Structure formats: structure tokens, C-alpha cells
Amino acid sequence: MINLDFGAVLQGQYLDWLIGGAFTSLGLFATSWICAFALAVIIVALRALDFAPLEWVIAAYVNYHRNVPGLVQIFVWYFGVPELLPSSITGFINEHNGEFIFALIALFLNAAAYMSEDLRSGLRSVATTQMEAARALGLSYVQTMRDVLLPQAIRVSVAPLVNQSLSLFKSTSLAMAIGVAEMTYSSRQIENETYRTFETFAIASIFYLVMSWTIMAVGAYYNRHLQVKER
């Protein structure tokens, strides 16, 4: 008979690990999401310029991130890239929580590639005549993108962007492979010490579920209240 004892896991040092893991997961998600979204917007704007060489570079970037497993990308950044950097920089990063920094870089570059594709499809749903009309009114390219086209593109892209955000949130658990003490890492550590497998992973699952629902709720709220209404 299984006897469940959540108290054994939710106490003292183990509780500290869980809380620390939760904060690390959320911190990693929030920072990489902001960086990813900003980069995705920039990528989409550059892509819309129709400048062939730039287009190739961006396409290569997107394809790399879409076709190589996320875990491999994290390893490339953590174990591969430092080999190419001067040792002074590597040393500095190693001293300042290098695991978190490299995991963050790998995650946000990956998410930006996906998000830029979502935004690009949103942008394609906005009529090209709007670009022409805005430019004819004397708006610059940047103004046109910022004030006319992107707001409409983002509105169309909310659903896939929420999907992407969920995906990014769950991908933060990959960072455990390079020693980032996020939720999954903490759970495994507690499970290793207490052998309370079910309780530990039940708590971790609840955390991931609640956070994913929160992300979905934020997406739904944005859709309903925050964005410009279509007339």
C-alpha cells in the first residue's frame, strides 16, 4: 500500500530547495521570454525589409533553432561557445552564475526563432496596402511597423504566441542538464534524498500546471481587455 507523506518533502531544507527551484524556473522563464519577444519583433521587422542577404541570415538562424533539439542548443552554449571566447570573458561568466546565463541565452535565442515565425504569419495576414498607405501618409518605416503593422500582427498571433510561451516555460526544465537549480533539478535532488518519488513529482507537476494555466490566463486576458479592438 502506498502511504503518501507530503510533509516529508515540504519541510526544512527540501522546502527551501523547492522554493528556490520555483523562483529560478520563473526567473529563467520571465527573462528569456522578454528577451525572446524583443528579438522576435526585431527579426520580423528586418525580414519585412526584403533585403535578400539579410533574409538568408535570418532564415538560417530560424532553421538552426527549429531543427536542432533544445538540449543540444543548451550544451552548445554551455560547453561549446566558451571554448571560442577569450578566457578572461569565460572566467568572468563562470564566476557570475554562468550556468544560468548560458541557459538563458540558449533558451531565448531558441524561443525568439519560433516567436518570429508566429509574428511573421501574423504580419502576412495584414494587408500590404496598409504599409503603402502608412508610407504615403509620411510615416517612416519604423513608425509604420511600430504603430500600424505590428500591433495588428501581434493581435492575430496571440494564440500561437501563448502556445510558444508554454513551450518556453516547459523548456526551462532542460537547464537542469547543465546544473541550473530550477524546479525539475530541485525535485530530482529531493527525490534522490527522500525516495518520496510520487510526492516530489506531484508537487513539481502542480507547479508546472498552475504556472502554465497562469500563462494561458494572461493570454486570454490580453485578448479580451488589453489590445486594440477591431472596428
Added chain:
Amino acid sequence: MNLKFISKRHLAMLVAVVTCTFSVAAYADRLADIKARGTLICATLTSSEPVGFVDPATRQVVGYDVDMCAAMAKEMGLKLEQKGVSVEARIPELTLGRVDLVIAALGWTKERAQQIDFSSIHYQIPIKLIAHTESGFTKIDDLSTKRISANKGSTPELYARRMFPKATVLTFQDSPSAFLALAQNKVQALAMSQTSGVRFVNESNGKYKFLDGILAFEPTGMGVKKDEPALLAAVNGALERLEKSGQNDAIWNKWFGVGTKYNIPREKKLTPISAFQ
């Protein structure tokens, strides 16, 4: 099956029979079963040199633990039936009753001892720190506030945290990743049992070294199912006789001793489990 024909009395009988079967199974003496069977089912690892690994020439699983299995079976007057297990399955295989005895580099920890019973501790492996030879570190205390890598969920991780609470202990999925972190200076030292670490030190042509001093001696014993006092006593008795006759030393020296690539003398003799609890 037509349920109309099952009377209450039949049902009661069925329940009684089932309960009896289970209680008999629960209270049977495993040692008696083993003796009736005539074989000892002994589990070892199959891919960890030198405790249990496949000999490329003969395709047989050989190693220190395998020899210990054979010696134990002989000492208990039984035939040996050897079984391979994975690291994760060592404890479940015992609790599910699929094997009689686990000799698989099973380090003693308080948590594991709640799941299964341990025999007397038949050997203890030093857990050490490995660092760059040119790092200037000489003894383990030099690392007390530095960064140390270890294998996730391993005892070296546990002892490194315990010994150096001010140090940062980074853990990785496997030994090669933990070693790579040291190679790239992401950490200043790697915590590992001497038996596993020998490979990295020996193959580095002097680039890495073991630091002086040990984090801990990892007590290793044999595992039996919990609440089988007769079997546990028989295992411990056999171990004591092997210790007296010098076989424990002989098997150790064959695989780990001075002159092998591990070069670890057997400093700690057979120790009763009470010394650790």
C-alpha cells in the same frame, strides 16, 4: 462467468483463500525458499568496470561483485544464479523479491537503509576531489569555498555538500559532463569516488590529480530484502567466514589492489552495520 451462481459462502471462502495465500507469501522465510531452491539469485551491475562488466573476450559478465557473488554462494552451500541489474533497479528488484542478494556497488545511506536491509560493510571506497595539476591546490580543504562538480544524486555530491557547506556544488547528469565542467574551468574540482575517478586521472597524462585527503569513506554493503532476519544473518555469517579466510582481501586485491590500475589498498576491513547507523 455468471455471477448469479456465486453465493456469499463461496465468496467468503475465496476471500479466505486469497488472504491466506498472501499472508503465507508475506511470512515465508526467504532463506528457507533459497535452500529449497538450491540456488542463490545474486544481482550485479553489468557495465561498470571493475565491479561488474562484460569481458570482451568471453562475453561473460565479470568483476569484483561477480566474484563476491560466487564466493557468497559457495560459502552458503548454494549454486549461483547471476542476474544483471541497472543502478536504478537495484533496490526495486529486492523489494519486489526478484533477487535474493544485491552486490552492485551499493553504497550505504540512511534513506536506502529504510527501503532494504544492508549486510555488514565489506568495503569502503575513498571519495576524493580531482583538480587541475597546475591549479596550485594540494589538499581538499583548499576547495572549501570554491565550485565543485559532481554526478547528480550521487554520494560524492552528498558528502561534498556536507563537508563544505560554503562551497557551490554543481551537479550533472553523468560523469563525463561533470568532468567536462572541470576541464573547462567551470568548477575548480570534481568530487568522485576514487574508483570512478581513476579513469580520468590516469588518461590525462598528468593534467589532473587527486587532491590529498578524502571527503569521506563510502561504506558499501550487500542488500537483502527488508525483514528477512534469517537471510541477513546467513549473509553476514558467510561474509565473516570470507573475511577470516582472507578471501575478501584476495578478491579485492585482484580487482582494486596495489598493482591494478586502481591501486587502492583495502584499508577498512569488514565492519558491522551498527557502526554507521
